[in-house]
Amino acid sequence: MGMRKWLWGLLALLYATAGFASGIASADDAADAGATLTLRADAHEYVPMMELFRDEAGSRTVEDIRSVYDAGSFVLAEERTPNDGYGAPVHWARFEIVNESERREWLLSVAYPPLDRLQLYMIDASGSVVSEKSTGDALPFEERPLPNRNFVFPMELDPGERATIYLRAETEGALALPVSVSSPERFVGKEQSVVLLLGCYYGIMLIMIIYNSVLAVSLRSKAYLYYVLINVSTLFLYLTLNGTAYQYIWPDAVWWNNRAIVFFICLSHVAALLFTRNILNMKLESPRLYRAFTGLVVLETANVAVLFVDYPTGLQMSIYSIVAIQLLMIAACVAGWRNGSHTAKYFLLGWGVFMIGAMLSSLSDAGWLPMTWWTTYASQAGSAFQAVVLSWGLADHIQRMRKEKDRAVELMKESRRLADTDELTGLYNRRYVSHVFEAATRARPGRAVSLLMIDVDHFKKVNDTYGHEAGDQVLREMGQLMKSGFPRTDVLGRFGGEEFMVLLPDTTIEGARIAADRLIAAVRAQPFGQPKGQPLYCTVSIGVAQWKGGDETFLQLIRRADEALYEAKREGRNRVSIAGKAG
Incomplete structure (x- = not known):
C-alpha cells in the first residue's frame, strides 16, 4: 500500500512539474x-x-x-x-x-x-x-x-x-x-526553465539506463536487456523530438535527423513488445498474445525499412501504432494479472500512465487535439514514470523468480534426499552408497576404502516375538546409533531388511576393524525399547572388507564383505569377521 502511494505521488510530481512549466510558458500569453x-x-x-x-x-x-x-x-x-x-x-x-x-x-x-x-x-x-x-x-x-x-x-x-x-x-x-x-531576456528565462525540466527527464532516463545495464550484465538477463533498450530508444526519441539531439549529438546529420524519430519509435516498440512477452511468459501462459506480439515485432521491424522509401507514411504508421500497441500491452498486463502474475500489476500501472500520455501526444500530433504544453510533453512525462515503475516491476519479477528458483532447488534437494534415503531409518540407500564409492575411487584411485556389512542377529525372532512394529523400532534406533557412532565422513546406509552398510573412505582394514568392534559394543549395551515391559537387547554381526583397488567394483567389494558377514554368523554371531587382507 505504501509503495502504491509512492507511485501515485511520483506521478503527481511529474505532472505538477509539467504544470509549473506550462504556467511559465503561458503566464504572459496575449x-x-x-x-x-x-x-x-x-x-x-x-x-x-x-x-x-x-x-x-x-x-x-x-x-x-x-x-x-x-x-x-x-x-x-x-x-x-x-x-x-x-x-x-x-x-x-x-x-x-x-x-x-x-x-x-x-x-x-x-x-x-x-x-x-x-x-x-x-x-x-x-x-x-x-x-x-x-x-x-x-x-x-x-x-x-x-x-x-x-x-x-x-x-x-x-x-x-x-x-x-x-x-x-x-x-x-x-x-x-x-x-x-x-524579449531576449524573457526568452532566455523561459528556455532555461524548460531546459531544466528536460534535463531532469534526461537524467531520470539516464540513471535508469546505467543502473539497469549493470544489472543486465551481472544477471545476464534478457528482460533487463529489453528494458534498457526501451529506455535507450525512448530517450533518443525525445532527444530528437525536443531538438536536443540535432543541437548537440548529430548537428550535421540532416538525413538521419529527419528519420531518427521513426527509427526510435519502432525500436522502442520492438523492445517493449519483446520485454512484455518475456516477462509475462506469454509463450506458455498466453499463446495467442505471444503470436500477436511476435507479429507486431515483425511489423515494426519491417516499418523501419519504410522510412527509407516513404518517410511520411512510416512516421504516420509509427505514431498511430503507439495507441494500438499500448492497448495491446494493457490487455496483456490484464491477462497476466488474471493469471496470477504479481509483476503484471506494475506493468499495468506503468503502461497505463504512458498510454494516456502517448495517446494525448499522438492525437495532438495527428491534429485531433490542440497542441498545448500538456499534449506536447504528456508522453514524455508518462515515459519517465513508466521507466521507474517498470524498473520496480522488473526487480520484483527477478526477486520472485529467484525465490521460485530457490524453492525449486530445495524441492529438488529434498526429492533427491528422499530418493537417496531409506525412509524408515533415515540412512542412505544402497544406490547412494554405490555412487559415493564410485566418486571416491575415481577421484583418488589409490586411496584406502573399507566397507562394513552389518546384520542384526536373530531379527526374525524379534518380529515373531514382539511384532513388526517393535522390529521397525529396532531398525530406527539402530540407524540413530550408527549416526552417533560414526564420523560424518563415513557413509551410512541400509542394505535391505535388517542389513546395514558403512563405507569408510580413507580407512584401512585395521581402522575398519576398530570401528566395527566399537559398534558391536555400543549395540550390545543399548536397549532397543521395551516392547513387553522388558528392555529389548540386540546384537549384530559385521563383515569387513577393504577395496583392493584396480578393477574391483562396488558389487565385488560387497560380496567379499558379505562373505565375511556370514562367516561371523557361522562363528556364533555378535562378532566381527575380516574378509581378507588389503590387496
Missing part, C-alpha cells in the same frame, strides 16, 4: 483577439490566432502569397497553435506585430523542432521585405539564425513600428506552428 500581436516591455507573447493559407502546390513566393492575402484567401486559425497533422501541404501563416515598447530587439520562436523547412518574411509598413530568414531540420544546424533546439529568429522593430510577419512551413511529418515573440 489575450488579444485577431492576428495582431502587441509587444510590451519584457514581454513573452504567444501569437494569437494567426491567419493561414494551405499552399497545395507549394510553389508560391512571398509576393504571390501577399496577393493571395489581398484576395481574401487566408482564414483565421481555429486555435492559437495551428496544427494540421500529418501529410499537410505547405502552410503560410500571417500575423501583424505592433511594438508599443521602447525595445528594438525581439526574438520570434517556433517551438516545434521536427519542421523540415521554415522561412520567415518580415514586411514593414511600406510593404518592403526588410528581413528574410530560413531554417528547419532539413538544413544543417549551423545555418540556423540562432543556435537553439527550436527555431528562433532575431528581429528588430523600432518603438511604435508595425510589421507583418509571413511564415512558410513545410515538413514531411506532422505540421504545427507554436509561435511566440519575446
